[in-house]
Amino acid sequence: MYFPELSERFKQLLAELRGRRVAVLGHLRPDGDCIGSQVALTRVLCSQGIDAIAVNRDDPPRVIQPFVGDTPWALAKDFTPEGYVTMNVDCADPIRVGMLLEGMFPETLANIDHHVSNPSYGRHNFVAPATSATAEVLAGMFFDLGLPVDAVTAQALYVGIATDTGQFRFPTTTGQVFELCARLCACGASPAEVARELFEQEPLAKLKLLRRYLGSLRLYHSGRICIGVLREQDFQETGAEHEDAEGFVDYARDLDGVDIGMLVQEFENQVKGSLRAKTRAYRLDQLAQEFGGGGHAPAAGFNQHRPLEEVCELLLRAAEVHLEKMDRERGTVGA
Ligand SMILES: [Mn+2]
Missing domain, CATH: 3.90.1640.10 (inorganic pyrophosphatase (n-terminal core))
Structure with a gap:
């Protein structure tokens, strides 16, 4: 059984x-x-x-x-x-x-x-x-x-x-x-x-959208946090659908040295955050809960009614605090 x-x-x-x-x-x-x-x-x-x-x-x-x-x-x-x-x-x-x-x-x-x-x-x-x-x-x-x-x-x-x-x-x-x-x-x-x-049936518009997401990636906190964004304009100009961005956040997480990867996107008059970590130890479900969301320890998300820039700023700050807290709990100092 x-x-x-x-x-x-x-x-x-x-x-x-x-x-x-x-x-x-x-x-x-x-x-x-x-x-x-x-x-x-x-x-x-x-x-x-x-x-x-x-x-x-x-x-x-x-x-x-x-x-x-x-x-x-x-x-x-x-x-x-x-x-x-x-x-x-x-x-x-x-x-x-x-x-x-x-x-x-x-x-x-x-x-x-x-x-x-x-x-x-x-x-x-x-x-x-x-x-x-x-x-x-x-x-x-x-x-x-x-x-x-x-x-x-x-x-x-x-x-x-x-x-x-x-x-x-x-x-x-x-x-x-x-x-x-x-x-x-x-x-x-x-x-x-x-x-x-x-x-194996990728629309070209999706790859154009991916190019924009990759172009937006920025590293923070000694390269341990990576954030990329997609604005409504990116979807309109590439002709991509919102579902095409599914999985993009993995590119941020998959970078060498990154512990937490993120995608923050404008979606249906809200801002949607997707969080991914390389291990369960980072408890992203808890980080997402701070923003009214939830999910799994290595993969979580949330929706916010604030402008994208503001969400990114708050999220980055919260992620840094969260990462340091997780490091302390695991008895490690940095990566
Ligand atoms: Mn599921």
Whole structure:
């Protein structure tokens, strides 16, 4: 068994839900793990005689769309919630589903997630903070319980794990992750097909946007902090979409000598910050919380309603203080 305790409770929940209607909710601006988890859970629920549908405020990103297949799907604005209970996936916080869905469903029946900051807000909680992805939790429970994992489900779970591990590079990439992926491949997941869809259909506008982000990178704090920015103008002038900036922050983090990499971008009249560290030791979830956000220890984010310059200044100062505090706690002086 991968998750004995969670799987036992999940089995009981499935029995309770037979014949019911379930909306499987994901977070705003969904990523591969969110969509992959929604697709997989919705399909497995349907296979168990549960009338399930995935519901999102936003459409899946362009490169993730092909993995939805024939899974029942609705946008929040077109959805009638009467008679449905909800299961949230990959949502560290109930407000992550967006105001519209939160208003429709003040109560979350089940909360399935892997964010360390998740306060277990559901009536039933399946939160495994040490795992790489919500898709890993779902895959483990499905295999534990012998539930049917069809090819679309397997592929969706593989997408969730491959994206949330940064293509099997992040510290959360364990032996169990590879074991589960091997089983997903046996059920029809294709790593080559996923790689082609996700990484080998880059629009030129995205590369133009990347050039601007790379051009904006600045080093601070003896080269241990790297910040790059993207303004609304950068998106307009390159013709890139906001989802194209996904993953750019890794370039800042990946620089030699850098401990914390950041991307600060103007987005929907807000300023969005993405934070990445090379190790979990830097507790970026805590740094993001200072700005009203959250996430994982090595990868976190936030939204702010201040001008971009002001956010950068505050963030840099907070990051320096945070970095020094983390150094002291680890008993090291500098890098
Ligand atoms: Mn995730």
